[in-house]
Amino acid sequence: MSSTTKTALRLALTYIVMGSLWILFSDRALALFVQDAAQLSQLQTAKGWAFVLLTGLLFFVLARRALTRELALSERDALTQLLNRHMFRRELDNELRLAVQSGEYLTLLHLNMDGFRQINNTAGQAVGDELLRHVADVLRDQFDTRAVIGRLAGDEFAVSLRGLAWDTELVPELSAIQQKISTIRLPAHPSVGLTSCIGAAHFPVDGLNSKSLMAAAALALDEAKQHGVGEFRLYNQNYGDDVHSRQQLILDFKTALAEDGLSVVYQPQIDCRTRQISGVEVLVRWIREDGVAVRPDQFIPLAEQQGMIGLVTDFVCRQAIQELKAAKLLGSVLPRVSLNISAMDFNGTESLKRFVCLFADHEVEPSWIQLEITETAVMNNVEGSISALQGLREHGFQISVDDFGTGYSSLSMLRRLPVQELKIDQSFIRDIPHDHNDCSIVRTILAMSAALGLRTVAEGVETDAQAAFLLEHVCTELQGYRFARPMPIADLEAFIATYRAA
Structure with missing residues (x-):
């Protein structure tokens, strides 16, 4: 049953109970204190209006509480209580407007946990969820109240920071985040740890709106992941060309896999x-249709990232x-x-x-x-x-x-x-x-x-x-x-x- 259905049922049941109690006991209470028929008729009318006012007030209180709760749920990620992707994007738009008004720089960080799917597969989803909650706590502890923090999806997080010096403060900040994430341990699973890759983009240099800035940070993150675990990269305009080449490589590799384009050798x-x-x-070896041999250290990580x-x-x-x-x-x-x-x-x-x-x-x-x-x-x-x-x-x-x-x-x-x-x-x-x-x-x-x-x-x-x-x-x-x-x-x-x- 959906949360909206539960909320509607809760409101209806409350109204039914309130109305039933009023009908059952209000007439008896009037009969005990008022004997005159004319006066009783007038009081019955007043009692009806009082019922309308009281139930209206009750409905307002209950509806306001329910809508506030639903709004909070729609804005927050249920697991970590961080902003969800939609709300993070909206808050990032607000942060960009403030950055323009104040003349400040803005830095967007895009984080991804290395090998998180494997942790879920081996240790279980409950362990993975607990680790993600700890990551959210690390991010909250690391940044002051001016930072906007969100969980975009799965093991991906984003942080928006105004006023961070790109040339002197950013790299130490990224290193500190990665170091703290790497120390996360669960008492029941002390051998399970995390490392993270981070991509960073800079407003207004790398993007002028939330869409372009998030795309730039995602490209920087992808570049970091290409270089191994625990890496971070600052956005570079050349990454767009690299991503196009990588996407073509992915398509070619899928074709090779489907059409027996791979071969094996023996040492x-x-x-x-x-x-x-x-x-x-x-x-394993892969020679593309144009005769160019692709090194295993290029296509094996690609196959891992693409789930192939x-x-x-x-x-x-x-x-x-x-x-x-x-x-x-x-x-x-x-x-x-x-x-x-x-x-x-x-x-x-x-x-x-x-x-x-x-x-x-x-x-x-x-x-x-x-x-x-x-x-x-x-x-x-x-x-x-x-x-x-x-x-x-x-x-x-x-x-x-x-x-x-x-x-x-x-x-x-x-x-x-x-x-x-x-x-x-x-x-x-x-x-x-x-x-x-x-x-x-x-x-x-x-x-x-x-x-x-x-x-x-x-x-x-x-x-x-x-x-x-x-x-x-x-x-x-x-x-x-x-x-x-x-x-x-x-x-x-x-x-x-x-x-x-x-």
Whole structure:
């Protein structure tokens, strides 16, 4: 039942009760005190008018209270009690008029929580709602009463500030907001945290009305999100051209996904002890119709933002299994195939069901499949990750932590993860053995992995010096251009035949 229907019923019931009580008791009260028939008739008339006045006054009070409540509900976001999108836009128009009259600058901030959909999927919507309430509290505490704050939709917020110095005060303000949001924790879910991206636009430079200013802030936010989590960007007029290019890229990518425009390649991994090929990592490639190759670090984040990453993952898994089975490599020549999982794919029990069904449909032994998830994705939701990984392990899948060393995981956390392999991020491999700090990090990772009985794969190995250092410190497997570049299935077959013969 809608709130307006409830309000109308409440008013009607109040009127019915009031009228019934008046009819039942007013005549009896008059009869007790007045015996004269003529006087009683006059009083009955006066009593009727009194009823009209009293019920009219009652209706006014009740209607005013109900309309005030409905107006408040229509202006405020029910979850956070901030202004909703419509009212924020109206208040922003007022703020712009005041800024013109006073000659002040006005700054508009557009905030978005990083990976919030994943938090809702893994920790639950109730946890997500509580986090959003805390974000609203942070914004209220951060700004004085002159700021206008609203919740635009979902995990998006906006703040309008008059008089903020764009050149000296804005960046510290943005950093302070992001730092406070990053400290939000719920006692029942201490491992679930937030980071935020912010876009900022400036009146009158970036827009002369609320519509153009909000569009500019949204473009700046989009640019911040393109550069990763916890970023902020100030609007630049070039962003409009970038957005047009990005929209075209999105359309082209959707077409490629629908029309089998993607392909997969395979990069062999070499066992340091036996010198045999221990497995391959499957990588996705996209070459546009004009022949231009689009880098994965461009289209994978795009697919995640557009909610298409699940389709990409499913395509890679299906295509790789079909090609490797047709070449009779899977499970015999290649004991292990590594497939990358996006953080957006990794959402607890749904991930488990999805991957189990996916590989069961292709009659693949789970022990042949290794699922790689980044350390950062694990750290974003440790408890949920442990539960999901344990489920995958129980079904026989192997688990690898990719890009290890970039996510600040601890030894105690690592001991809890049901994984069999750590992949050392290539940023640490690039400058060994010449960079002392990178050498120390790699040695520490290798020693820690050995103590926990985990395989280690060094990715991005390109030189003999790098390979020699890793062999000396007992790395389990090597992967990189020093041995083989990523290659299509026909080239992989030829490479394996040549390598085994040699």
